[in-house]
Amino acid sequence: MRRPQLRGGPRLHRLDHRRRPLAAHQRGGRRAGDRAADPAVRPVPLRGHGGVLEVSHHPSAAALGSVDPVPLDPRDAPVPEYGTGSLSDLLPAITAGFGMPASTGLVLPPADRVCVFLVDGLGWHALRDHPHLAPFLTSLLPTSRAGAGEPLTTGFPSTTAASLASVGTGLPPGAHGLPGYKVLAPDTGVLMNQLRWEPWTEPRVWQPHPTVFARAHAAGVHTAHVSGPRFERTPLTQVALTGGLWTGRENPAARVDAAAARLAEADRALVYTYYADLDGNGHRHGIDSQQWREQLRQVDALARRLAEQLPPRSALYITGDHGMVDVPFTEESRFDFDEDWELSAGVALLGGEGRARHVYAVPGATADVHAVWRDVLADAAFVATREEAVALGWFGPPGAVEDRVLPRIGDVVVAMTGYAAVVATRTEPNESALVGMHGSVTPAEQLVPLLEVRT
Known part of the structure; x- marks a missing residue:
């Protein structure tokens, strides 16, 4: 166990030079919420194999179970395939x-009519x-x-805000500027929820780039969106999905x-x-629930139904914005920032979401904060500074992260x-009560299908 009640003195070195006086048996071992890892696993590049990423680069230490696991190296974190196989590549490949x-x-092979579901x-x-549960999708x-x-x-x-913006703009998060669920708004100093836009x-100030839909519409392509009526005027729709006709059903x-008719x-x-x-049922009930299965x-x-109505010379692409994992309701699986004085020390704002955190430190x-989060989370997370995460390509390929977006990214990224x-x-x-979560770099969260039907 690595809970607050088992820890000793502070590890914020500049605030207190004492080191925590804990015995190894109080700190070490793999978390009960994690499965045993194959010490040979190196998860780069991220591809279609494996589910929930588990890494151990030091099998002797992990096998002992009585010493602290060595913190994961962020250089070993899987990196999205920006430029060749990410969601930001989908619409540019289609409109080509x-x-x-x-x-x-x-x-992608061209088609006269294309529907993205x-x-x-x-x-x-x-x-x-x-x-x-999904024989048709499985066949594809x-x-x-x-x-x-x-x-x-x-x-x-x-996560949804980042992924939908990547789909709609054809840009990675570091360029379109929606790099998380909740991120710092530098002009106000408060957290901005980019899904609810609060x-x-x-x-258009937050995300100034035109969407691929708008560019296609301007190029003479009949462009249309068919979605729930409640999404028509949301700010996320404005910055990610505008262009062409809107149909609410x-x-x-x-x-x-209606999508088939528009096509x-x-x-x-x-x-x-x-x-x-x-997604909603996965969050509330978990992907191991009957509700999720029915969905x-x-x-x-x-x-x-959509595939059977495609007009001639059409291509249908079925994809997702993320996967999901179920997080057990145990102390070993849920680090509670609000109850953990070590994680909260030196932190001005906690952004992101449970599986992908932006941590904003107090000045200096x-x-x-980076050292403490690496120590506390150890083999449960890749913990990087903003500079490391950007240089490693987490938010986009080298040079893609725009200057206006940099301060929105946490000083520490988890x-x-x-x-x-x-x-x-x-x-x-509310977020802490969710069963299913997403946001991180594991294959279960990162990998989505791009299923295809053609007529």
């Missing part, structure tokens, strides 16, 4: 088929692990990524019917449609492994 300039190494929370591993797995039978990566963090921030079956309206068409409830069945039926404390999360039960009670 319409003769628009391509800014990606991802190559994005299912919130549809991870590659969760789909592959439930073939009996060999078509994924232009017939390679491989997934795409989402980008970091693997507190209000002018959308509350009923999911009516939604896919048939022109010789060259790009249609986007969205389904949210798989996967629903998604499978909707995808089949960044090095100490990507969880295994089945652990950093929660905040008092300041984030």
Whole structure:
């Protein structure tokens, strides 16, 4: 166990030069929430194998169970395939088929009419692990990524706001500027929730780049969005999904019917449609729940319904914005920031979400906060400074992170492994009560399908 009550003196070296006087048996060992790791595993690059990333680079220490595990090296963290196989490459690869300039190494066969069906929370591993619930989608797995039978990566963090912005703009998070669930708004000094857009921030100031949809519409491609009516005027829609016609349909079956109808309206068409409830049920009940399973069945039926209505010369791409893992409600799996004086010492604001944290330090404390978080989380997370995370390509390829976005990224960036999360039960009670979580770099969260149907 590595809980606050078992720890001794402070580890913020500049605030107190004492080291914690704990015996090894009080600090060490793999967390009970994690499975045993293969010491030979090196998770770079991130591809379609493995589920929840677990790493041990020092098997002798891990095997002892009586010493502190060596903190994970952020250089070993899987990096999204920006430029060749991430969500930000999807629309540029599609619109290249319409003769628009391509800014990606991802190559997809052209089609006159293209529909993108994005299912919130549809991870590659969760789909592959439930073939009996989704027979139609499972039958399409060999078509994924232009017939390679491989997934795409989402980008970091693997969360809805960042992923939808990556899809819509064709840019990685470090360029479009939505690098997490909650990040610092430098002009106000408060946390900005980029999914709910709270507190209000002018959308076009926060994300000034035009969407791929808008560029396609300007190039003469019939562009349309079909989604739930409540999403039509949200700021996230404004910055990520604007361009062309909007059609709101509350009923999911009516939604896919409308998407097929929009696709048939022109010789060259790009249609986007969205389904949210798989993710919501995963958060509330977990991906090991009957509610989530019923949602996967629903998604499978909707995808089949849409595929059966495709007009001639069409391509349908079915993808997700992230996967998900279930986090046990145990002290070993949930580090509570609000109850852990070591994690909270020197921290001005805690951003991100349970599986991917942006940690903003008080002035002068960044090095100490980084050291403490690495020590406390040890083999449960990759912990990097902002400079390390940017240089390693977490938020985009070298040079992609824009200057306006840099201060939104935490002084310390945390990507969880295994089945652990950093929660905040008092300041984030709703988020801390979730069963299913996402955001990190593990294959279960990062990998999403790119299933294809053509007529």
